[in-house]
Amino acid sequence: MRVTIIGATGHIGTYLVPRLVRAGHDVVSVSRGERDPYQDDSAWEDVESVSVDREAAEADGEFGEVILSTEPDVVIDLICFELESAEALVSALRGEVQHLLHCGTIWVHGHSDLVPVTEDEPRTRRPLGEYGRKKAAIESYLLTEARQNGFPATVLHPGHISGPGWVPVNPAGNVDVEVFSRLATGEEVALPNFGLETVHHVHADDVAQAFQRALERWSAAVGESFHVVSPRALTLRGYAEAVAEWFGQEADLTFLPFDEWAERPEYDDQAVSTTEDHIRHSPSISIEKAREQLGYEPRYTSLEATREAVDALVSDGTIDVGR
Numbered sequence: 079m080r081v082t083i084i085g086a087t088g089h090i091g092t093y094l095v096p097r098l099v100r101a102g103h104d105v106v107s108v109s110r111g112e113r114d115p116y117q118d119d120s121a122w123e124d125v126e127s128v129s130v131d132r133e134a135a136e137a138d139g140e141f142g143e144v145i146l147s148t149e150p151d152v153v154i155d156l157i158c159f160e161l162e163s164a165e166a167l168v169s170a171l172r173g174e175v176q177h178l179l180h181c182g183t184i185w186v187h188g189h190s191d192l193v194p195v196t197e198d199e200p201r202t203r204r205p206l207g208e209y210g211r212k213k214a215a216i217e218s219y220l221l222t223e224a225r226q227n228g229f230p231a232t233v234l235h236p237g238h239i240s241g242p243g244w245v246p247v248n249p250a251g252n253v254d255v256e257v258f259s260r261l262a263t264g265e266e267v268a269l270p271n272f273g274l275e276t277v278h279h280v281h282a283d284d285v286a287q288a289f290q291r292a293l294e295r296w297s298a299a300v301g302e303s304f305h306v307v308s309p310r311a312l313t314l315r316g317y318a319e320a321v322a323e324w325f326g327q328e329a330d331l332t333f334l335p336f337d338e339w340a341e342r343p344e345y346d347d348q349a350v351s352t353t354e355d356h357i358r359h360s361p362s363i364s365i366e367k368a369r370e371q372l373g374y375e376p377r378y379t380s381l382e383a384t385r386e387a388v389d390a391l392v393s394d395g396t397i398d399v400g401r
Contacts, residue, residue: 079176080104081293082150084132085157086125087115089239090181093286094154096121101290106148116243116282136163142170152177152293159209164216168223168231175230177300179292182217182235184278184305184361185210194311194364197235197303206358217303224301232292232299236285237278237307237363240383242390247277249318251353255397256344258388261318262325262399268332270339273315275357280307281383284376291372304368308380311362320381321388325399 086095086107092115098105099121107122111129115122128148135141145153145167153175158164164180171178187195188206201218205211216233223229240246248257250269260267288306292299312320315331322329334342336357340350368374378386391397 079151092116093283186214193362233303241282251356252349276311278311281378
């Protein structure tokens with residue numbers, strides 16, 4: 079099939095594009111043209127590239143026409159964050175494509191009542207922040223269009239995407255690389271509360287795998303949403319202890335009530351806000367539906383996904399391990 083990927087040079091697209099090329103699909107990469115993929119791959123030589131500023135094109139009412147001009151059978155939208163964007167794209171694609179796959183987020187869920195959380199957990203009042211609420215609104219719209227109006231849409235919800243090329247969510251629940259450095263060198267690391275809140279990572283290649291499987295299992299995917307995470311979530315404490323062990327250290331951990339932890343000098347306001355967001359959600363997410371209906375089977379555990387990212391950051395000098 080001819081597959082147009084919006085946001086193709088980002089985290090997921092870096093792995094998804096080569097996967098689809100090698101599977102025999104004709105791939106069109108749509109991006110602003112400002113960034114190369116995170117990893118080199120000869121498969122990109124066979125990809126048609128289209129450069130467009132989505133925000134500007136949407137403001138002019140032309141973005142849907144740009145996507146249609148690529149003559150897609152399938153559209154994969156990795157960078158839709160506004161309901162109006164989803165509505166405009168569906169309006170343009172209606173009757174013209176076989177499948178639209180949208181990248182959602184596990185943030186459509188808020189506080190968990192039962193874990194692991196399944197896709198049918200009610201969304202009403204659940205999303206905790208604006209990002210989650212917007213993504214939940216897009217999900218609701220797309221699935222309604224699919225189930226009531228026959229528009230072929232599928233939504234995939236990744237967790238904390240990890241892998242080489244960017245900083246993974248760390249054991250303190252934020253993206254400060256110094257947390258990894260302190261664990262690697264045996265220094266004290268403060269964690270909020272008892273360190274038992276959870277984070278749920280997923281390697282970008284596993285997200286790409288899920289998109290490929292959903293594309294190739296149309297009848298099982300249309301009108302459905304699926305979680306895409308590693309097999310199991312991590313507690314902050316368990317994660318910290320594992321990272322320290324990677325570097326031959328025993329984790330020196332201090333546990334503080336959140337308000338006291340937030341006053342620690344090593345964490346700035348952004349880190350505190352990010353940690354609060356993560357621990358308020360404390361995701362622990364089920365992938366049984368994706369396994370059963372799509373054949374999704376992640377290659378990476380949470381620790382394997384984060385370690386690959388950390389190793390790359392050590393290699394390029396971003397994380398100082400004192401060697």
